[in-house]
Amino acid sequence: MSMTPQAAPTAKIEQEWIRDLASKNRRIDGRAPSDYREITIETGTIEKANGSARVTLGKTKILVGVKLELGAPFPDTPNEGVLTVNAELTPIAHSSFELGPPGENAIELARVVDRNLRESKAIDLKELCIEPGKRVFIVFVDVYVLDHDGNLVDASTYGALAALLKCRMPECEIRDGEIVYSGSFRPLPMRNYPVPVTFAKIGRTLIVDPCLKEEEVMSTRLTIGVDKEDCVCAMQKGGMGTLEVHEVTAAVEAAILKSGEIRKLIMEAAC
Amino acid sequence: MQKAPERLIDENGFRLDGRRPEEFRPIKLQVGILDNPDGSAFIEQGKNKIIVGVYGPREIHPKHMVLPDRAVIRCRYRMAPFSTEERKNPAPSRREIEISKVIREALEPAVMPEYYPRTVIDIFVEALQCDGGTRCAGIVAASLALADAGISMRELVSACSVGKVEGQIVADLFDLEDKYGEADMPVAIMPNLNKVTLIQMDGKLSRDEFERAFEMALDGCRKIRNLQAEALKRRCEVLTGTEMPEKGSLEAH
Numbered sequence: 398m399s400m401t402p403q404a405a406p407t408a409k410i411e412q413e414w415i416r417d418l419a420s421k422n423r424r425i426d427g428r429a430p431s432d433y434r435e436i437t438i439e440t441g442t443i444e445k446a447n448g449s450a451r452v453t454l455g456k457t458k459i460l461v462g463v464k465l466e467l468g469a470p471f472p473d474t475p476n477e478g479v480l481t482v483n484a485e486l487t488p489i490a491h492s493s494f495e496l497g498p499p500g501e502n503a504i505e506l507a508r509v510v511d512r513n514l515r516e517s518k519a520i521d522l523k524e525l526c527i528e529p530g531k532r533v534f535i536v537f538v539d540v541y542v543l544d545h546d547g548n549l550v551d552a553s554t555y556g557a558l559a560a561l562l563k564c565r566m567p568e569c570e571i572r573d574g575e576i577v578y579s580g581s582f583r584p585l586p587m588r589n590y591p592v593p594v595t596f597a598k599i600g601r602t603l604i605v606d607p608c609l610k611e612e613e614v615m616s617t618r619l620t621i622g623v624d625k626e627d628c629v630c631a632m633q634k635g636g637m638g639t640l641e642v643h644e645v646t647a648a649v650e651a652a653i654l655k656s657g658e659i660r661k662l663i664m665e666a667a668c
Numbered sequence: 669m670q671k672a673p674e675r676l677i678d679e680n681g682f683r684l685d686g687r688r689p690e691e692f693r694p695i696k697l698q699v700g701i702l703d704n705p706d707g708s709a710f711i712e713q714g715k716n717k718i719i720v721g722v723y724g725p726r727e728i729h730p731k732h733m734v735l736p737d738r739a740v741i742r743c744r745y746r747m748a749p750f751s752t753e754e755r756k757n758p759a760p761s762r763r764e765i766e767i768s769k770v771i772r773e774a775l776e777p778a779v780m781p782e783y784y785p786r787t788v789i790d791i792f793v794e795a796l797q798c799d800g801g802t803r804c805a806g807i808v809a810a811s812l813a814l815a816d817a818g819i820s821m822r823e824l825v826s827a828c829s830v831g832k833v834e835g836q837i838v839a840d841l842f843d844l845e846d847k848y849g850e851a852d853m854p855v856a857i858m859p860n861l862n863k864v865t866l867i868q869m870d871g872k873l874s875r876d877e878f879e880r881a882f883e884m885a886l887d888g889c890r891k892i893r894n895l896q897a898e899a900l901k902r903r904c905e906v907l908t909g910t911e912m913p914e915k916g917s918l919e920a921h
Contacts, residue, residue, distance in 0.1 A: 398744045398790075399768040401735065401776070501769045504762045516870045619867070629878050632853070632869035637776040639863035642886065649878055 399501055401637070405613035415614045419599035424611070426455075430604040431651065436659065438555060438666035440563040448564025448585075450667070452556040455608060456546035461538065461556035463564045467576070468535040470526065478525020478533040482511035484540040484553060491545040491609075509593070509633050510540060510554045513622040517591035517630040520561065524586040528571055536561075536585070547609040550620050550633075551595050555663055558592070561585055562667035591630050592660045593622040594652035598636075603644055605655065619648050623656035672848050677834045683845070685714070689838040692828070692888060697809070697899035699816050700906070705792075707817025709899075711809040714842055715799035720809040722817040724789035739784035743772035745793040745806055752798050767803050768793075774807050774827065774856040774866035780820040789819060800843040801829040804854050807866065812896055816903060824896050825865055827856035828888040830881045832873060837881045839888050851877075855885035859893040 405412075415425055422430055434455030443449035448463035470477060484507035486494045499507075514520065525534040538561070540553045565582035597607035597615035607615055616638025622631030629649060634640065640648075677683055687693070693714030702708035705721035725739050733740055745767040749758050771793060779789065791814070793806040804827035811825040831841045833849040846852050851871025857864050873881060905911040 398742045399765070399772045400733070400742045401738075401740045401772070401781070403735070501765050504765045505769060508762060508766050512870050516872065624872065628872045628874050629869060630872055632867055634770075634864070634867045635773060637773055639777045639858070639861075639865050640867070642862060642864060642882075645864055645867060645882065646879060649875060653875060 407610060407613045411610070412614045415611060416600050419602040419604065422602060424604060426608065430602060431655070433606040433655075433659070434608070436555065436662055438559050438663060440559055440667055446560075447566065448560040448562075450556045450559035450563065452552050452559070454548055454552040454555075454606065456544060457548060457552050458542075458544035459549070459552045459556045460541040460543055461553065461560040462541070463557075463560045464537045464539070465564070465566050466535045466537065467527070467532055470530065470533040474522075475530035476526050477522040478520075479535040480511070480515060480520060480522065480538070481535065482507045482514065482538045482540070482557065484510065484542070486542050486545070490542040494542075494545070505633070505635070506549055506553060507540065509550050509620060509631065510538070510557050512631040512633070513554050513591040513593050514538070514557060514561070517589040517622065517624040519558070519587060519589045519591055521586040521588045525566075527569065527576065532576070534566060536564075545609060547607050547612045548595050551593050551606065554591065554593050554622070555659070558590060559663055559667040562587055562590075562664075590625045590660055590664065591622045592656035592663070593620050593631065594655045594659070595620045596648050596651075598638060598640065598644065603648060603651075605651070619645070621649055621652035623653050625660065627653050627657075629653075673844060675834070676845055676848060677836060677838075683833070683838065685842060689833075689836050690884065692840045692891070693842065695808075695892065695895055697812065697895055699812050699899050699903035705813070705817070707813040707815065707819070709809040709812035709816060711805045713801065713805045713840075715797055716795075716802055716805045717797040718793060718795050718802060718805050718809055720794070720806065720813040721792045722789065722810070722813040722819070723792075724817065725784035725787035725819070726790075728786070728788040733788070734786050737782065737785055739779075739781035739786075740788045741772055741776055741779060741781060741791065742788055743768050743775070743791040743793070743810075745771050745795070745803065747795045747798055747802075751795050767806075770866055770868065771803060771807055771810065775810055775814065775825055777863065777865050778811060778821045778823050778825045778858055779814060780822060783820050789814075789817075798843070800841050800846040801854065803827075804829050804856065807856050808892055808896060812899060815900055823858040823860055824893060825856050826859050826889040826893040826896060827854065827866065828885055828892055829854040830885040830888065832871060832877060832881070837877060837884060839884055851881075853881055853885065855882070855889065857886060857889045859890045
């Protein structure tokens with residue numbers, strides 16, 4: 398059951414300070430409201446994965462691994478491969494992360510990353526079909542949060558996109574009902590590059606890429622996924638606050654602008 | 669198994685269920701239909717049938733969950749196994765867990781939990797039959813159930829979904845349009861305060877399409893808000909014995 402979370406451990410006086418700064422369009426780490434922290438993307442971290450990427454977004458550190466497996470397609474899409482996204486908020490990433498099955502935050506994270514990739518049709522799933530109705534490639538995207546300093550959605554999606562771009566799938570064909578691998582590999586059929594931009598509302602100010610302290614103070618979070626054609630492909634509001642109508646439209650406009658810069662960064666890192 | 673329909677909008681501009689693009693399904697709202705919960709409401713929106721029960725403010729268990737300065741709000745959205753074309757596994761799905769969270773976050777801003785410290789307010793959204801747009805219908809009914817329970821609220825929350833089907837911006841998608849359409853965007857607002865409490869989107873919308881769809885959603889929410897107010901008024905009339913038998917139907921377009 399979803400439940401009102403416990404109050405953040407940040408001291409009230411520090412929260413006041415963050416709010417006060419936000420009202421003057423300033424932030425605790427000196428960034429402007431529209432500034433991202435430094436993004437680094439490194440690919441091929443895990444040799445045994447088909448694709449992998451390690452992303453840092455300021456102090457947030459995330460590892461994404463992609464594994465391909467053969468399996469059965471869904472009965473309603475017999476000609477398409479399958480994409481599944483899972484996210485782990487590992488207990489090493491933050492003192493508030495507990496052991497046990499994924500909670501609502503991990504599930505929401507995985508589903509928003511999934512939504513960005515799926516709705517922008519990032520992977521051409523039809524090309525992952527080997528034998529219609531019987532055998533297709535299943536793409537497992539696993540997001541591992543290693544160090545949590547806010548904005549997990551953006552960092553995870555950037556990582557997932559970079560790992561998928563670097564992913565190599567084995568070439569294979571069917572001979573007499575058996576799968577024969579040729580031993581060579583080719584890239585995944587990537588057709589779109591969704592880039593989410595996350596906003597946090599502190600007081601009346603919208604800032605992008607909130608760090609953990611800012612997330613603890615924000616009333617509302619808004620993620621807007623933008624595809625390579627500057628169309629919106631995913632949105633998710635989070636948090637217990639509200640948004641003004643003009644804030645939503647302004648955020649969409651700002652996200653479309655910002656996503657281009659970040660897409661360039663990801664493409665450079667993954668090519 | 670359902671087959672993908674060839675067309676979702678015919679050459680005359682009508683949708684598969686005969687609606688115009690901007691037309692909503694008929695909505696029927698009933699408040700106070702269960703005896704045990706402190707508040708309850710039922711919504712029928714096309715084939716959607718959703719019942720919501722609210723318990724609280726009441727004592728919280730386990731005790732360590734308590735918040736000293738406000739009530740905890742708990743919410744569960746659940747689909748009945750018989751609610752869909754194919755049987756839904758009764759185990760909670762990831763989708764249900766996410767929707768429970770977004771429904772709670774859509775209602776939190778409207779409730780005034782600071783009036784009920786150290787308690788819990790439980791909201792149970794049971795989707796009995798699902799045909800697209802159930803989270804929005806659930807929010808509409810849940811805010812009525814909260815009001816029926818007598819919980820202090822800043823405003824009612826109204827919700828509806830909009831989207832894109834065959835290149836056209838349409839209101840209130842039903843299941844097939846949701847599955848085979850190009851975009852779906854559920855929106856919830858507090859209509860009088862004009863504040864957005866839920867927005868999600870999946871699919872593909874250009875900036876211009878987004879703005880048109882968003883406007884359509886805000887407009888739809890405001891219409892639904894009127895129906896909610898009427899439903900509450902009828903409940904009050906029943907409770908105070910001043911019921912007007914000829915009161916109009918709640919069918920909406």
